[in-house]
Amino acid sequence: MKPRKTITESKPGAAALPSWNDGPAKQSIVDFVTRVTTAGGPDFVPAPDRIAVFDNDGTLWCESPLPVQLAFLLERVHVLAPQHPEWKDQQPFKGVLENDMKAVVATGMTGLVELAMATHAGTTTEEFDQIVRDWIGTAKHPRFQRPFTELVYQPMLEVLELLRANGFKTFIVSGGGIEFMRTFSQTLYGIPPEQVVGSSIVTKYEIRDGKPVLTRLAKVNFYDDKDDKPVGINMSIGRRPIAAFGNSDGDFAMLEWTAGGAGARFALIVHHDDAVRESAYDRAPGLAKLARGLDEGPGRGWTLVSMKNDWKRVFPIDAV
Amino acid sequence: MKPRKTITESKPGAAALPSWNDGPAKQSIVDFVTRVTTAGGPDFVPAPDRIAVFDNDGTLWCESPLPVQLAFLLERVHVLAPQHPEWKDQQPFKGVLENDMKAVVATGMTGLVELAMATHAGTTTEEFDQIVRDWIGTAKHPRFQRPFTELVYQPMLEVLELLRANGFKTFIVSGGGIEFMRTFSQTLYGIPPEQVVGSSIVTKYEIRDGKPVLTRLAKVNFYDDKDDKPVGINMSIGRRPIAAFGNSDGDFAMLEWTAGGAGARFALIVHHDDAVRESAYDRAPGLAKLARGLDEGPGRGWTLVSMKNDWKRVFPIDAV
Numbered sequence: 001m002k003p004r005k006t007i008t009e010s011k012p013g014a015a016a017l018p019s020w021n022d023g024p025a026k027q028s029i030v031d032f033v034t035r036v037t038t039a040g041g042p043d044f045v046p047a048p049d050r051i052a053v054f055d056n057d058g059t060l061w062c063e064s065p066l067p068v069q070l071a072f073l074l075e076r077v078h079v080l081a082p083q084h085p086e087w088k089d090q091q092p093f094k095g096v097l098e099n100d101m102k103a104v105v106a107t108g109m110t111g112l113v114e115l116a117m118a119t120h121a122g123t124t125t126e127e128f129d130q131i132v133r134d135w136i137g138t139a140k141h142p143r144f145q146r147p148f149t150e151l152v153y154q155p156m157l158e159v160l161e162l163l164r165a166n167g168f169k170t171f172i173v174s175g176g177g178i179e180f181m182r183t184f185s186q187t188l189y190g191i192p193p194e195q196v197v198g199s200s201i202v203t204k205y206e207i208r209d210g211k212p213v214l215t216r217l218a219k220v221n222f223y224d225d226k227d228d229k230p231v232g233i234n235m236s237i238g239r240r241p242i243a244a245f246g247n248s249d250g251d252f253a254m255l256e257w258t259a260g261g262a263g264a265r266f267a268l269i270v271h272h273d274d275a276v277r278e279s280a281y282d283r284a285p286g287l288a289k290l291a292r293g294l295d296e297g298p299g300r301g302w303t304l305v306s307m308k309n310d311w312k313r314v315f316p317i318d319a320v
Numbered sequence: 321m322k323p324r325k326t327i328t329e330s331k332p333g334a335a336a337l338p339s340w341n342d343g344p345a346k347q348s349i350v351d352f353v354t355r356v357t358t359a360g361g362p363d364f365v366p367a368p369d370r371i372a373v374f375d376n377d378g379t380l381w382c383e384s385p386l387p388v389q390l391a392f393l394l395e396r397v398h399v400l401a402p403q404h405p406e407w408k409d410q411q412p413f414k415g416v417l418e419n420d421m422k423a424v425v426a427t428g429m430t431g432l433v434e435l436a437m438a439t440h441a442g443t444t445t446e447e448f449d450q451i452v453r454d455w456i457g458t459a460k461h462p463r464f465q466r467p468f469t470e471l472v473y474q475p476m477l478e479v480l481e482l483l484r485a486n487g488f489k490t491f492i493v494s495g496g497g498i499e500f501m502r503t504f505s506q507t508l509y510g511i512p513p514e515q516v517v518g519s520s521i522v523t524k525y526e527i528r529d530g531k532p533v534l535t536r537l538a539k540v541n542f543y544d545d546k547d548d549k550p551v552g553i554n555m556s557i558g559r560r561p562i563a564a565f566g567n568s569d570g571d572f573a574m575l576e577w578t579a580g581g582a583g584a585r586f587a588l589i590v591h592h593d594d595a596v597r598e599s600a601y602d603r604a605p606g607l608a609k610l611a612r613g614l615d616e617g618p619g620r621g622w623t624l625v626s627m628k629n630d631w632k633r634v635f636p637i638d639a640v
Contacts, residue, residue, distance in 0.1 A: 048506075048512055051514075125554055169514070178555070178558070179558070182558045186368075192368055193557070193558030193559055194371075194489070194514075194515075194556065194557045194558055194559065195514075196558060200555060203551050203554060203555075204547075204551070205547040205548070205550045205551055205573055205577065206547075211580055212550070212573070212576050212577045212580040214550055214551065214554050214577075221555075227524075227525040227526075228525070230525045230532070230534055231523050231524070231525055231534065234445055234523060234534050235498070235520060235523075235541075236514065236555075236556055237513070237514045238498070238499070238502045238513030238514055238516060239513055239514065253525055253532070256532050257525065257532045257534075260531055260532040
């Protein structure tokens with residue numbers, strides 16, 4: 001039997017990242033992993049400091065035409081509507097119930113927060129976990145007509161695996177709801193709940209029917225986006241990552257903070273330029289706008305991934 | 321060569337917990353570990369769910385006559401005083417500078433927060449890390465005249481090791497400052513920074529001299545104590561622990577929440593009843609008051625540890 005190599009000896013070989021086309025993007029990932037794991041090399045990083053952070057929506061799974069959690073939110077409004085007859089006449093709920101998204105969007109961030117609180121609060125953490133699991137087990141993507149959970153990016157799953165095989169600890173750092181993502185992070189990405197950083201609402205400890213529970217209150221606790229992504233990372237992880245992966249300007253500060261540390265650093269942006277297999281969007285205003293990253297990323301040495309050119313396939317279900 | 325056993329096969333034997341005297345407390349720990357790691361047994365818990373949480377002050381290291389972070393805070397007031405001539409005439413600073421602790425205590429929680437902000441904010445996270453490391457490398461306990469870092473509880477180090485050897489992930493969950501504790505958690509306890517949950521102040525992302533940094537603002541973000549310990553655990557860990565270790569009523573909710581989950585659960589209180597080797601305190605008012613835990617813990621099936629009777633030695637430096 002061949003002796004098992006230690007992690008730091010097992011360099012990424014030609015077989016690494018099979019769903020990536022050969023090119024500078026793939027090469028930059030393989031090179032970085034090689035550099036930080038080469039014992040005695042100038043860029044060696046001890047395993048405990050090999051922290052990699054990943055945005056979720058648009059970086060690990062499909063977020064277009066709408067983020068998965070927004071689909072959840074919209075359906076929850078319909079499910080809960082019978083208990084809220086007043087919603088029929090009250091924006092943004094009225095707009096959701098009538099599928100009038102223009103009216104919903106017109107309520108702006110205030111309306112979105114109102115919808116989020118109405119659909120995400122009022123249960124215990126354990127009840128909410130079950131609600132999300134039940135929904136995500138059956139909900140389907142409007143275009144692909146497949147479960148959202150199948151619309152993860154195969155090339156990024158391979159990056160997660162490559163990093164972990166090389167002693168990295170992988171984290172999600174997303175603007176998405178922390179308790180929403182934790183229901184699927186282990187199954188979809190191999191990332192346990194304690195390695196998920198996200199947005200949160202306030203919870204309160206109490207004894208309900210003799211049982212200790214945490215109830216979810218209708219109040220925002222932390223919005224893990226933009227300049228608050230480094231804040232969230234510092235709070236939950238307590239180290240500056242050495243690698244960061246994002247896809248929008250909401251990730252810019254996270255990438256900048258990661259890249260700004262001493263020693264070897266890696267920052268990568270997934271550019272959605274594949275209207276055929278997934279979607280194409282960047283500078284147009286929207287939930288995942290990418291402008292500053294496109295303009296400044298490459299000049300800062302960040303890897304810009306063309307979904308269209310760098311990925312052999314997008315989803316695990318795609319033919320290779 | 322003897323084949324290496326997998327974690328779940330390696331039961332704690334007679335050699336486990338060498339600094340514990342035989343008795344119900346030690347036995348309860350060993351029994352719990354055996355039950356949750358016995359594959360096929362009624363109480364088996366898969367390794368990823370083996371989450372154990374530990375309070376720090378008074379549970380993992382000595383907190384009397386004053387918590388270590390309070391000693392740090394007091395010295396920082398002296399160090400920073402030349403930059404703050406106004407402190408000479410202003411409580412609670414005046415009291416600290418004149419070693420008049422009565423005057424300091426009279427300012428109550430408001431005064432304590434004021435002192436904490438003045439001594440913990442205003443730097444970057446990386447500068448603060450260095451300040452704490454420099455201090456803790458030289459500061460000594462007033463009674464034992466040894467570095468605070470030597471005054472960790474040997475029996476609890478053995479519990480941490482026993483749990484980790486049996487597939488547990490160990491976390492600190494303390495009212496202490498998260499960035500304070502992260503400077504020593506790995507070295508003292510084998511707990512990496514990302515497994516430390518604690519109190520925090522607000523941080524802000526900014527570019528300073530062209531470098532991305534997080535600056536520490538003079539504003540409390542989260543106070544990880546009492547009913548907010550389960551909140552902090554849920555935020556950072558995202559699972560209900562199956563084992564919790566504390567020493568004061570500040571840990572009551574954490575123990576109650578842990579013990580209140582389904583399946584095998586373990587809760588333990590360290591009772592400081594050893595005035596000779598460490599100290600004796602419980603019901604008297606103070607930073608680590610233990611009253612409800614003493615009254616209700618045993619009836620709830622929680623383990624109450626007598627430092628005096630259950631521990632062969634307290635500190636690693638003690639003779640066995």
